[in-house]
Amino acid sequence: MRDRQAELLRAAFAPDPDGPVWRVVAGHHPILSAGAHKARKKHVKWLKKLFWELGVDLYMGGHNHNLQALREGDGPLYVISGAGGKSVYGFDPDTPDLLFAAKTLGFMRGRVDRKRLEAAFFNADGAPMFDMILEAQR
Numbered sequence: 001m002r003d004r005q006a007e008l009l010r011a012a013f014a015p016d017p018d019g020p021v022w023r024v025v026a027g028h029h030p031i032l033s034a035g036a037h038k039a040r041k042k043h044v045k046w047l048k049k050l051f052w053e054l055g056v057d058l059y060m061g062g063h064n065h066n067l068q069a070l071r072e073g074d075g076p077l078y079v080i081s082g083a084g085g086k087s088v089y090g091f092d093p094d095t096p097d098l099l100f101a102a103k104t105l106g107f108m109r110g111r112v113d114r115k116r117l118e119a120a121f122f123n124a125d126g127a128p129m130f131d132m133i134l135e136a137q138r
Contacts, residue, residue, distance in 0.1 A: 002036040002043075006050055006109035013054040013075050021136050025051070026060040035064030051076050057117060057134055060110075065089045067121045069100040069132055077134060079119050081108035092110065110133040 012018035013023050020080035031039050031047050039047070050060065052075055066089050069076045082105045104110040108116070120131040 002046060006046075009050060009054055010057065013056070021138055022112055023054060023056045023078055024060065024117075025056055026089055028061065029063050030061040030068075030078065030080050032070040032072070032097065033061075033064055033080060034068055034091040034093070034098045034101050035066055035071065035118065036089050037063045040124070048072075048075075055138075058110075060108075060132075064091070066091055066102070067102045067104070067106050067129070068098070069119065069121070069130060070095070070097045071099055072097045074088045077119060077132060081106075081121070083124075089103050099132065104127055104129075122126065 016126040029039055030037065038138050056076045059076050059078045061080050064080050064082045065087055066080065067083050067086050068091065071137055085105060088103050088105060090103050091099065101123065102121065106122050106129065109120045109122065117134045118131065121129045123129055
């Protein structure tokens with residue numbers, strides 16, 4: 001399975017001057033997380049390495065019932081938006097590379113154009129909580 005996933009990502013993000021400006025990967029389970037649900041360590045290592053190799057800009061996940069944004073250096077931005085359910089989960093505020101986390105119902109909105117990618121978090125009433133903007137490098 002791992003080889004097939006890597007092959008699909010490499011094909012999607014192959015070097016191409018007319019290729020995508022932004023490289024976004026989405027999955028249900030988080031790769032980096034300050035919440036109770038984390039990816040298995042054996043998956044984290046190879047996925048993080050592959051994301052760096054391919055220049056992934058953003059990974060969007062869920063599974064944890066909260067809102068989170070994490071980033072290791074200038075690597076991919078990892079966001080978790082799983083706070084639309086019935087209950088919310090806590091998180092570890094001392095998690096390395098944690099930029100933002102909230103134990104509240106809410107959602108994430110993404111805005112994308114050729115120059116900027118924005119990930120903004122809002123509470124259930126629509127009030128802004130956190131905003132991060134990435135500038136295009138390609």
